[in-house]
Amino acid sequence: MNKFGLFGKITAHTGQRDALVKVLLEAATLMETVEGCELYIVNILDSEPDAVWVTEIWRDESDHKASLMMGETKAIIQRGRPLIAGFGEQTKLCPVGGKGFLEA
C-alpha cells in the first residue's frame, strides 16, 4: 500500500489567516481520531500574511478520501470556506521513508 501525501497552499481573505489557522487546527485535532491520518501540520510564513500551508501524510489515498466524507470534516470545511480567498498549488506525493515516517 502506498502512502499518500499532500502539500497545499490556502490563501485567506485579508486579516482572516489566524481565523483560518484556528479552523485548520480544529481539523488537525479531529484527525487525531482518524487512524489513517499520520501527519496533518498547519504552517504559516511571516512574509505571506494571508497564506496557510497544510502538510499531510496518509496511510493511503482511500483513508484521505474517507476522511472527507466524515460529517465533522464537512462541518469544519463549511466553517473554513468563508475565510478562504483561494487555493494555491497543491502537490500530491508518495512519501517513501524518512524520519517521522510511520512504517506500515
Added chain:
Amino acid sequence: MNKFGLFGKITAHTGQRDALVKVLLEAATLMETVEGCELYIVNILDSEPDAVWVTEIWRDESDHKASLMMGETKAIIQRGRPLIAGFGEQTKLCPVGGKGFLEA
C-alpha cells in the same frame, strides 16, 4: 522559539531518481541522531519520474543550519550532488501545530 519547516523539490538526472532517494534516505537516517530535526520525509510521484520532494520540520532554523555544518551531512550532499539535475521551488514555513507536531 518558532519551528522551521521546508518543502522542496529536487530533480534528478534521468534515471537517477531512485539513487537520489537512497541518498536522501541516508540523510534521513542521519537526522535520526539530530535532535533538532523533527521530521525529514522523502517523497516521490509516479507522474514525475525524475522528481523527489523533501518535507522537513525543525525545532528552529538554527538547528537546520547547524545540521548543514555536520561532516556527515556534507559527505551525503557530496554523494547526492552528481545525481541532481536541478532544484525546484523550496518553500520555507513556520509550522504552528497539528497532528504530528511536536510541542516544544
